[in-house]
Amino acid sequence: MNISVVGTGYVGLVTGTCFAEMGNYVICVDVNEDKINKLNNGIIPIYEPGLERIVIENNKADRLIFSTDIKNALEKTDICFIAVGTPMGEDGSADLQYVLAVAEEIGKHITKHTYIINKSTVPVGTADKVRETVSRVLQERGADISFDVISNPEFLKEGAAVNDFMKPDRVVVGADNERALDVMRELYAPFTVNHERFIAMDVRSSEMTKYAANSMLATKISFMNEIANICELVGADVNKVRVGIGSDSRIGYSFIYPGCGYGGSCFPKDVQALVRTANKNGYEPKLLEAVEAVNYDQKKSIPRKIFKKFGEDLSGMTFAVWGLSFKPETDDMRDAASITIVKELVAKGAKVKAYDPKAFHEAQTCYLKDVEGIEYLDSKYTALTGCDAMILVTEWKEFRSPDFDEIKKRLKNPVIFDGRNQYSSKKLHEMGFEYFQIGVMPK
Ligand code: NAD
Ligand code: UDX
Known part of the structure; x- marks a missing residue:
């Protein structure tokens, strides 16, 4: 398959490289010229175990191309992943300016039916905004070109990104028609070959799944940090309590390690963004607010x-x-x-x-x-x-x-x-x- 991945950061670079590794032709696009130049010279701009070798090998095999030219990328491919950042905006909501800027570019440059797949973490309703943006730009061009907007959130963890992408626990895809789902099934078949790990759903549920997953994990950590803080006061040892509760399979051992607070590019901003989404819809998610507040303090x-x-x-x-x-x-x-x-x-x-x-x-x-x-x-x-x-x-x-x-x-x-x-x-x-x-x- 011919794929473009727009946004060559932690997620875009890993996604593009892993698709190339499975034999697809992939063009990774970024607006950051320095990053693209480095990649074209075999320099990986981030540290991620196992990534360097497969980037270089696939690049040498001409299956993995790095470019700043989105027009050319869209002409050569018919599947386009959006993998740009969705950082925390001023009010805590996800800032969609980069995603919508890519949607504009897609509207400007596609020449044939394109599957537009949103891999960035985005609030519910963003696929509709992408669709509206692409339609508007196509209309301004006077172009009558069909396209699908698909949600495919990414669940990789930094530090284990290649392995997580190659052997996913699940691939979640939200689409509004069977043809789009079939293309996604085909694309991910090499990654889900031994187990049925492809979970199809509607677009909004798929967008929500990503926030729900990260918020659940963040909740486990903040919960455990609160228990830790109480342990300190009463003379209990949280290291023992952790093993004591983790042995209950309903609770499990993972993500209950207390520490000096969760960080990273996902949990803090995604918990906040979900709080804002709820607020905008007239709901106050008290538990999620507390998860973030506990972490800030931790x-x-x-x-x-x-x-x-x-x-x-x-x-x-x-x-x-x-x-x-x-x-x-x-x-x-x-x-x-x-x-x-x-x-x-x-x-x-x-x-x-x-x-x-x-x-x-x-x-x-x-x-x-x-x-x-x-x-x-x-x-x-x-x-x-x-x-x-x-x-x-x-x-x-x-x-x-x-x-x-x-x-x-x-x-x-x-x-x-x-x-x-x-x-x-x-x-x-x-x-x-x-x-x-x-x-x-x-x-
Ligand atoms: P990142 O900041 O590492 O990379 C984003 C890239 O997009 C940058 O290289 C930037 O130059 C590029 N970009 C911005 N605007 C562009 C444009 N108009 N055209 C082309 N490129 C453009 O971000 P990331 O960590 O890879 O995260 C990307 C998305 O994936 C976010 O929504 C994030 O929440 C989500 N996500 C991240 C992780 C993770 O562990 N980092 C995991 C799952 C999901
Ligand atoms: C997270 C999600 O795990 C991943 O599924 C999603 O796609 C992106 O966000 P990441 O941010 O790369 O991945 O790292 P993760 O391993 O989840 O750790 C996040 C933070 O939580 C780190 O600061 C880590 O130190 C902290 N953490 C994790 C704890 O404090 N305790 C734990 O038990 C686990």
């Missing part, structure tokens, strides 16, 4: 523990921060807890020495660019030298079983604040560390 849980231990004036103190990305195996820092933590500490006069295996560039050029008092070190151990305490923010594998003797030697005080509950408190206490976790009363 990002401050580590700074709160630090203030409790060292006081609110941190001038003259330095903290080592391990991990800046919003989770391991990605360089993405969108809405990362590290941003809140670093800013809170610096605001109280502290200095920060940070180390992250992949997210330095994002931190320095964007998310912490205006923060003074942060120094970036090239190894986890050098970041510790002379610091008053170490803070684990992102549970990268290389942080999971570090050399605690080395940590103790380098720190001024043997104090660890762990935002991801990674270490054995017994071992650390025996070694003379003061060890603070989420959801465990400090000893």
